[in-house]
Amino acid sequence: MMNRRDFLAASSACVAMGASGLVADDADEPGIIDAHSHIWARDIKSYPLAEGMTLDDLKPPSFTTEELLELVRPHGVTRVVLIQHRPFHGVDNSYMLDSMKKYPGVFTAVACVDATQDDVTGEMTRLQKAGAGAFRITPSEDGTTPWTESDGVRAMWKHAGEHGMVICPLINPEHLPMADQMCEEYPDTSVVIDHFARIGGDGQIRESDLKNLAKLARHRHTHVKTSAFYAFGKKQAPYDDLIPMIRRLCDAYGPERLMWASDLPYQLNSDNTYPDSLALIQDRIDFLSPSDKQWLLRKTAARVYFGESDPA
């Protein structure tokens, strides 16, 4: 976690970034959206932990809604997409839902459901009514059954496409062909691939993986999160080694289908900071125009996750 000195250093870096636009010093400028952060509560009476988890397992020990807001707001980030932290809170999405109620307009949520339950689509509808109309899925959603052969996962993709919900796959590069097949079969479903499909997680950014991720762009409703920079390539700020990958995705998807996200609190791993993540998009990529940056830093997430048809 960030110590106090890092936090102060990060805050002064933010003042320096004012010249690049898209920060809170312009009252007319809508703020940045961070399209991916987790939160967890230590109040486990109200928000029970997943089976087998104890308070000692939480690392960092605390990352509450309030700690998140305190960290992001000095950097011009006004809205955040919350992602259910399944290892800690299982499929109990109530901490995210309560945070949305507590801070209206600030958050939207990507929930987790049990794809093997009888009424998975009913559960999705209940969550959508409560404000969480996006769903995170992983390759092991239905045990070891691939998505293409899982009735539950298929029902999720179909239901999402019919009801304006979003499917958010957290996958590795080897799962891209499976995701491609699902996108092919459910072309109306809005999809957001997390964290570059984790290309470069082992340090190697492979052409064959990039090709597979770029291939998904032919489905109109697919998007990619350019995010979690601490986890890919050299895994070190300023993350310039990730720029060619972002360029490649920009060419394939266009900036209107890419969104920046931090993956807090994990962006704070080792000596990475929150402004390190923002700075890659804001300051270090010369092929992105100011308008392109608005899509990556706000408008794509506003459209996909906050339901704005014509985001400012």
Ligand SMILES: [Zn+2]
């Ligand atoms: Zn994450």
